[in-house]
Amino acid sequence: MNRTNLFLILSALFILLISSGCSQQETSxxxxxxxxxxxxxxxxxxxxxxxxxxxxxxxxxxxxxxxxxxxxxxxxxxxxxxxxxxxxxxxxxxxxxxxxxxxxxxxxxxxxxxxxxxxxxxxxxxxxxxxxxxxPRYHAAIITAPDSKINDIKQLKGKSFCFGSRMSTQGHLIPRKMLEDAGITLKDLSHYHYTGSHIDTVSDVLKGECDAGGIQDVLANRLAAEGKIDIIAFSEPYxxxxxxxxxxxxxxxxxxxxxxxxxxxxxxxxxxxxxxxxxxxxxxxxxxxxxxxxxxxxxxxxxxxxxxxxx
Missing domain, CATH: 3.40.190.10 (Periplasmic binding protein-like II)
Structure with a gap:
C-alpha cells in the first residue's frame, strides 16, 4: 500500500471517529x-x-x-x-x-x-x-392502545405508565395529578418511566412498553380520530x-x-x-x-x- 492510500484511509477513519463522538452528544x-x-x-x-x-x-x-x-x-x-x-x-x-x-x-x-x-x-x-x-388553557389526556382492555383510569392501579419529560406539564405533571385524583400514586404502579416527549409516549404505549400514558390533548384527539389510540380520560383545564x-x-x-x-x-x-x-x-x-x-x-x-x- 503506498503512502497516499494509507494517508487517505487514516484520514477517513479519523473523520469517522470524530463524527461518531459528536453524534453521541446533544447539540443545539x-x-x-x-x-x-x-x-x-x-x-x-x-x-x-x-x-x-x-x-x-x-x-x-x-x-x-x-x-x-x-x-x-x-x-x-x-x-x-x-x-x-x-x-x-x-x-x-x-x-x-x-x-x-x-x-x-x-x-x-x-x-x-x-x-x-x-x-x-x-x-x-x-x-x-x-x-x-x-x-388559553389545555388538557392532558391519558391514552391506551386501541386493543387495550383498560377503559377507566381507576383500572391503572397495578399497571405500567409512561410519562413524557419530567418537566412536561401535559406529559407528567397533570397526568400525575389525574392518577392521584383516582387514588393512584406512583407506588401503586407496577412500573413507570419517562419517554422524553409526547410522541415517544404514544410509541411506547403502542409497542406495549406501558399500559397507558399521558400526553397533550391536541395530539391525543388527532390520533384518536385516526383510530390509532384510545383516550380513557381528560384532565380539567390547566x-x-x-x-x-x-x-x-x-x-x-x-x-x-x-x-x-x-x-x-x-x-x-x-x-x-x-x-x-x-x-x-x-x-x-x-x-x-x-x-x-x-x-x-x-x-x-x-x-x-x-x-x-x-x-
Missing amino acids: KKVHLGDRGVETAGKAEAPSNDTLWFGFDLRLGPKEDIKIYAPFLKYLEETTGRHFRIKFTEKYENTLKNLGEGTTQFAAIGTLSYAIGHDMYEIKYLLSGVNQEGD PSSIIAYNKDVDSDTVRAVKAALLAFEPKGRHKRMLFDWDKTEMPLGFTVLNEFEIARVTALARKYELIKEQR
Whole structure:
C-alpha cells in the first residue's frame, strides 16, 4: 500500500471517529429561517450581534417542530424588524437552561417549565397560547392502545405508565395529578418511566412498553380520530404553553414582540404563511392569562418537588 492510500484511509477513519463522538452528544441545532422550509445553519452566515434566539419544548419531533416554528419566526421578523433564529434542543431541561442563561432570549415552553425557570433563573412570562376553543388553557389526556382492555383510569392501579419529560406539564405533571385524583400514586404502579416527549409516549404505549400514558390533548384527539389510540380520560383545564423570555431582554424588544404576538392571526391574515400551526398549543394565537392559573401549576410543582429537584 503506498503512502497516499494509507494517508487517505487514516484520514477517513479519523473523520469517522470524530463524527461518531459528536453524534453521541446533544447539540443545539441552529436553523436558518427560509420562506417555507428550514435547514440547519451549519453553512449559513454567522448571526449578527442583535440576533434573538428562540427555543421551544419538543412536541411532535425535531423536523416537524422546526418546520412549524420557522415560518412563525419569519412573521416575528417581518413584524418587529428584529432578527430571529431557532436554537433547538431535544431536552426540556436544555431548552429551559438556554433561556435562563441567556443563550436564547425567547422560548415557547410549558407552564411547568416556566414555573421551574422562574424559580431558578427569574425568566419572565410574556403571553399564553389560545386553543381551538378560544381558551388559553389545555388538557392532558391519558391514552391506551386501541386493543387495550383498560377503559377507566381507576383500572391503572397495578399497571405500567409512561410519562413524557419530567418537566412536561401535559406529559407528567397533570397526568400525575389525574392518577392521584383516582387514588393512584406512583407506588401503586407496577412500573413507570419517562419517554422524553409526547410522541415517544404514544410509541411506547403502542409497542406495549406501558399500559397507558399521558400526553397533550391536541395530539391525543388527532390520533384518536385516526383510530390509532384510545383516550380513557381528560384532565380539567390547566394553563396552556406560554411564550417566556430571559430577564435581561430589553424592554423595547419585549414590547415589540408582545405586540406582534397579540396581532398574530393564524386563522386569518397570517394563515397562508404558516405551516401546520393548528398542531401547536396556540392555534388561535396568544393572550394574557390570569396569574392565578399559573400559580396552580407552580403549587403542583412544589408538591411533587419538581422545582426543588432542579436545584
